[in-house]
Amino acid sequence: MISLICRIKEKSPFENSSGNTVYISPDLAKEISFKNNTKTKLICGGREIDVTVIVCAECPYSQRILCMNRDLLDTLLIPDDIEVEVIFHTSVIKLGPFIGILADKNLLEGYIDGNEFKEKFEIYSDTAKSIGAFAYIFKIKDLDLNKKQVKGWVVEYDDDSNAYLTRKTLPLPDVIYNRSVVSPFSSMNKKLKLLEKLNNSTIIMNRYTRINKLKVAKILSQNKITKKYIPKTFKFKGINDIEKMLQRFDAAYLKPVNGSFGSRVIKVIKDEKYGYAAFYNKDRENIKITGDLESVMSKLKDIMGKRTYIIQQGILLADYHGRPFDMRFVMQKNSKGSWDISWSRSRVASQNNAVTNVAAGGTSISTLKVIREASKDKMDITIEKIKEACIDICNILDKNLKLCDLGFDVGLDKDLNVYLIEVNFRELCRQSNISGEWEGISRCYKQPIYYLKSLYQQEMAKKYSPQN
Incomplete structure (x- = not known):
C-alpha cells in the first residue's frame, strides 16, 4: 500500500x-x-x-x-x-478521507445567519485541506443512504476572504465528527447505524452527545481509578434523599439528568433561621427560597416540573476573592490518540448563585489565575493533580464510548482535592470570543481533524495491509 x-x-x-x-x-x-x-x-x-x-x-x-x-x-x-x-x-x-461534520439545525443556522457565537466551520475545512482531507458539514436528514450520497455544505470564500457555505452533493463520509445532539435511543442514532451497515468502514466519533448524568456518575464511581473524583450521586426520589445528603454534607445539589448550562440546577442547604434554603438561577436572576423542607420543595415544583433529577453531594469549593469557582477543561485526543488539554477557562460564581456558569451570571476568568489564588505555593502540584484527574476520567469514559473530545467542569475543594462536577459530551466553548483566548479556541477546532485523519490512516493500513 x-x-x-x-x-x-x-x-x-x-x-x-x-x-x-x-x-x-x-x-x-x-x-x-x-x-x-x-x-x-x-x-x-x-x-x-x-x-x-x-x-x-x-x-x-x-x-x-x-x-x-x-x-x-x-x-x-x-x-x-x-x-x-x-x-x-x-x-x-x-x-x-472525507470528513463529515454532523451538525444540528441550530449550529448550521447560527453560522448562516452570522451569529456572533457560532461554530466556525471554516476552521474544520481549512485544517482538513492542510493535511490532505476534505471536510464538509451535514445534518442527519441530508444523508441519502439509498443513493449513497450526502447533500452537505462546503465552506468557500468570497473575493474579500469571507467564508460562506455552499450546498453540494457529496460522497458518504469516511469519518463523522458529531457536533449534533444524539442520544442512544434517538432516530438520529438509528440512521447512523444504517450508515455503518451500508458502509462498514465509516468511523463515527463522539457518537453520543446526550448521556444522562446518572449513567456517567455510575461509570466513573464504579472504577477504582476515577471514583475518588466523583461526588456522591444518586437518582433523586424525594425529600428523604435531601435530608440524608444534608446529614453528611453541607449542601446538596439537585440537577436535571439531561440538563446543561446550569439550567434548573438547585442548591439546598440547612438554614438556622428558616430550616432550609434553596438557591437557583432563572433568567440570570438569583432566587432564594426558604422554609421547612416540604414547603421549599413545593415551591420548586414549577422549576423542576416532571423532569428526572439526580441529587449530588455539594462540594465546598475553593474560592477566588470570596466567591467559589470551578474550571472548564476541553480535553481532546491528539494525532497519536492521547488525551491533551486543548483549552481551559474558569468560572467564578456570582453572589448567592447555585452555579458558576457564565450563562447563569458567573464571571469568566483565567484558570491559572484562580489556581494560583487558591493553591498558593502548591500551584504546580495542584495543576498536575488536575491534569491527572482529567486524563483518568477521559480514559475510563473512552472505554465505554468512542470519543475524541470532552468538556469537563472540575472543582477544587478547600483541601485542593479534585472533583468532577459535570461532563459535557458536546462542549461549546469553541464558540467563545473571549479576548486573548483564540490560540486555545482554534486548537479545539483543529485537534479533532488531526485525530480523525490519523484514525482513518490506521483503519486504511489495516484494510489494505500487504496481507490483504
Whole structure:
C-alpha cells in the first residue's frame, strides 16, 4: 500500500478519453508501481467504480495529480480540484478521507445567519485541506443512504476572504465528527447505524452527545481509578434523599439528568433561621427560597416540573476573592490518540448563585489565575493533580464510548482535592470570543481533524495491509 496526497483534476489529455479512465504522469506511475492500462477500482465514500489507469507520457500535469473527466467526478461525487490522500493498492485506488461534520439545525443556522457565537466551520475545512482531507458539514436528514450520497455544505470564500457555505452533493463520509445532539435511543442514532451497515468502514466519533448524568456518575464511581473524583450521586426520589445528603454534607445539589448550562440546577442547604434554603438561577436572576423542607420543595415544583433529577453531594469549593469557582477543561485526543488539554477557562460564581456558569451570571476568568489564588505555593502540584484527574476520567469514559473530545467542569475543594462536577459530551466553548483566548479556541477546532485523519490512516493500513 502506498499513500500520497494528490490533486484531483477535471481534465483529460485526450478529447476521446472514456468516462472510466484515470490519467497519471509517468513519474507518478513509477512512484506507485502502476503500469499503463492497469485495471482497478476507484473508491470514494460508499461508491466504487471500475476504472482503467492510463500512464500518459504527454500528460502536461505535475507529478501527483489524478486526471479524470466530469462524468467520472460526478459518478463518484468528487468536487473538482481538491487535494486528498490517495491510497494505491494492488486492486484499489481509495480517495479520502472525507470528513463529515454532523451538525444540528441550530449550529448550521447560527453560522448562516452570522451569529456572533457560532461554530466556525471554516476552521474544520481549512485544517482538513492542510493535511490532505476534505471536510464538509451535514445534518442527519441530508444523508441519502439509498443513493449513497450526502447533500452537505462546503465552506468557500468570497473575493474579500469571507467564508460562506455552499450546498453540494457529496460522497458518504469516511469519518463523522458529531457536533449534533444524539442520544442512544434517538432516530438520529438509528440512521447512523444504517450508515455503518451500508458502509462498514465509516468511523463515527463522539457518537453520543446526550448521556444522562446518572449513567456517567455510575461509570466513573464504579472504577477504582476515577471514583475518588466523583461526588456522591444518586437518582433523586424525594425529600428523604435531601435530608440524608444534608446529614453528611453541607449542601446538596439537585440537577436535571439531561440538563446543561446550569439550567434548573438547585442548591439546598440547612438554614438556622428558616430550616432550609434553596438557591437557583432563572433568567440570570438569583432566587432564594426558604422554609421547612416540604414547603421549599413545593415551591420548586414549577422549576423542576416532571423532569428526572439526580441529587449530588455539594462540594465546598475553593474560592477566588470570596466567591467559589470551578474550571472548564476541553480535553481532546491528539494525532497519536492521547488525551491533551486543548483549552481551559474558569468560572467564578456570582453572589448567592447555585452555579458558576457564565450563562447563569458567573464571571469568566483565567484558570491559572484562580489556581494560583487558591493553591498558593502548591500551584504546580495542584495543576498536575488536575491534569491527572482529567486524563483518568477521559480514559475510563473512552472505554465505554468512542470519543475524541470532552468538556469537563472540575472543582477544587478547600483541601485542593479534585472533583468532577459535570461532563459535557458536546462542549461549546469553541464558540467563545473571549479576548486573548483564540490560540486555545482554534486548537479545539483543529485537534479533532488531526485525530480523525490519523484514525482513518490506521483503519486504511489495516484494510489494505500487504496481507490483504
